[in-house]
Amino acid sequence: MEVSCLVSDILDCIGYNEEIISTRRKYWQNYMRVFNSVQQELSVVVAGSKAEGITSLYESDTDQMLLFNDAICANDIQHLPPVSDFTTLHADTRETPPGYTRLKMISCLGEDSKRFLQESSFKSGSNKFISSSLFLSSIMRETRTTDYCNDIIQIGELSGPAVSRKVMQHLSYDQVVAFPCYCPKILQTWKRRRRLYSWPPVDVREAAASMPAQVVPVGSKLSDDQGREWRFCFILSELELTCSLNETQIKLYILLKMVAKDILKNVSKGISSYMMKNVTFWMSELLPKELFRKENLINLLFLSLVFLKKCVSYSNGLPYYMIPGRNLLAEKLTPDSRQPLCDLIGTLIAEGPRFILLRCNKLRAASGVLISSPTSLKIDGRRRNMIEKLIYLQIILSMNMKDESLISAVVLERMDLLEWEEIVNNCTHEENFALKLEEKISSILS
Template identity: 35%
Template sequence: MTQYQNHSVLISNLLDYKGYGGRMLSIRRKMQSSYADDMNKKSSWFEFSTIIVGSKAEGLSGPLENDSDIMKVLKDTVCKEHFTSVTYEREHQFKLALDHSRPGYSLLQTIQICNSVWTATLLYESMVELAPNTLYLSSEFLKNKIKALIIDGLCKMPRSQEFVNIHNETQGPSIVFDSPGLTDTVTALRCECPSYLSAWLCRERNYQWPPIAVVREVSNLDSHVVPVGHTASCFQFLEWRICFTKGEIRLVHSLNDCLIKVLILLKQIAKVTLKPLSKDMSTYLMKNVVFWLAELNDYDCFTQYALIVALKKALAYLKHFVVTNNFPSYMIPQRNLLEGKLTHSQRIKICMRIDSLLKEGPHMVLKIAKIRTAISMCYKSPTVFSRISMKLHEIHIILYLFAHLYIHSLPETPHNLADTTRSYFSSRIAGFILCRLSSSMLDVEQCYKDLGYFKFSDSGDNISSLISEMLC
């Protein structure tokens, strides 16, 4: 009999109630894909296409949970490892110069700039000449140029400051906005890097994940380079990082229910217990841990009854990577995700913390405040807790519908954004949706009161705060 069976089933069911079951994951994924399609249709004239990435695209976070991550891909631009003699007139072309960078990074040597496209000036102003007649595109220069263009464009939009605020500091390749939620926007260029993809496609796998069909699908998806260099490189301001974002999203979608929940728990436990020890204990690292866990073990063992065992095994993998100070990227194993990241003291503290978590067994999930709250509610009244869960799922769907219709109402040019937003919020359909949302929120508030969370009816601020927490 699998160890911790009862604990695993309980936690798995609680996560279903919290909106991490198959139905809500599917709804979130479809809605996020629809958002990206709608935004690209609305801005077909624009030189960037939009891809929603991160936990939102993976379906692992709700509408009010975590940051939104968006990738803006420059159209009519391609970076290739190898070029044929064929060139396209309306296409910027760059060659991946992999020999001068660490695994997973590259310089971009200019092959062709199409002067008939307005982005030509932007690219020319971001280039560096390292040798006579040999130009390279600087990741740092282009990122700063695009940020300046965004700020300039917002300044020309009436009342844009009411909706958007840009952070002064960038985070890695990202430009961070408050609009009104936190949004990380990454500029990217499409790239073709067959050497890395072929190695990933053909590597030996002893178990069932990922399925052959998914492996082939991932190998055919677009790859990208994003503007951030390796911190230890003397060419850091020139380097670009190669990423397989679309492929990683597809891989997350292919994980079964148990591994999805391991990923959710691992991210949240790491955020509470490991991130305070080092900011480099990121959600991206946890995702790579789960990918390795899925590939290197019998996939059939990852069931609802083995959730806690799988979570402990994932933490053991993470500890091994920290002890050896070598964390191979799942897509590019030659790239060490921990290189130059952790001090010796941090590695010791992280390993000690992981050991402590492993000793706690299933009780480690109590580190997550939302799990503690859910267990408390379920213990007090399973019926009321179930009703809260249904209402919160309903609120999620209402919020997605509200956002979907808002995107549909946006103009094809950004100049009337503020007026369009005001018009939408005062429309009949928006009023109806907000009325339904308010009704559902009041139902949840009453459920909280029934459970004894609030003694006085004037504690509305506290109720709203707790509801927001539960929605996340």
């Protein structure tokens, strides 16, 4: 219990308390609202840990999905009424692995999506389908020839279906271009699945099952038809689930992400934060809600590691929470990496609760400060949260084209918190000052 409360309190001080998580969620909701109010061709959906509020602006890549506004697909052909000037696609799952689909063209009338779809279509019998690999190639060509990318944004390589982008020195984005998809049968099956306990709550299940899914251009690596398959995603439904987690469940998720990044990736790069989110979902469903209390945090972490070890060792299968038939580990672990990963997880369990303070970088650094100066850890935590809040406020004010004097006041308050005079004294010219300032913000918020 003592270590659980200690770790929980440390997380509060280093950017993971309920207030800052709520602030981040509201910021990204505002960001999407403003962006989508002015954008004609594509709508943006911010995904992953940013939208969930558990990482700061500088802490990791921002995952964005760009959805065509003039196209729609559906798993059930009855949900595709003909609409003028609109592209419609059928998500045909009859010959694909669980969680994947082929996209059959019904109509191609949307002006913005038409060119990409025509460049990536192929015939199968009397039907026309869309190749995920050709679609990705088309998107990549368009991305690399866009004028504004030359100096402002650095374009990276493809990572799965995502194109990486780097803005300035410390902000990175992974962008996926995809299609909205309605698949009520899949979500109704998920909603009606038998559960031992009460998570997710009934109202959350109803809300999650009513939201549109997305199909992204990537196939199963184990499939002979990989380049022609697309994968179902449930970004909005999963966000609804994450936002329904209580404080201890969220902190469990954060700890699992830290374990994956700082420890498990040393022996297997295939263990991702997304897998740890799925582990959190399964643990939340499989355990009674009364267990998810602050004093049980470390015990819950160990139960989660035992669950993950069983998934890796016995079945080599971590079921995708939304479609359990899809194995998240199937494409990620090799026979050579499985046993070392099992051994490492077993070692962590054997080491006991203090491994989390010794092996996870952020917790190790913060626990050292806590021992030497517990008050300063809390003061620094409040300061970092205020700096982060002011950055979000400045961006939103700028996006809404608010009064420059108001924006300047926000910037000035943030600069005071960053102790900018010290940065000025160590800089030789204006460009160097901007770089040093960004480096300092990144070091505080990453």
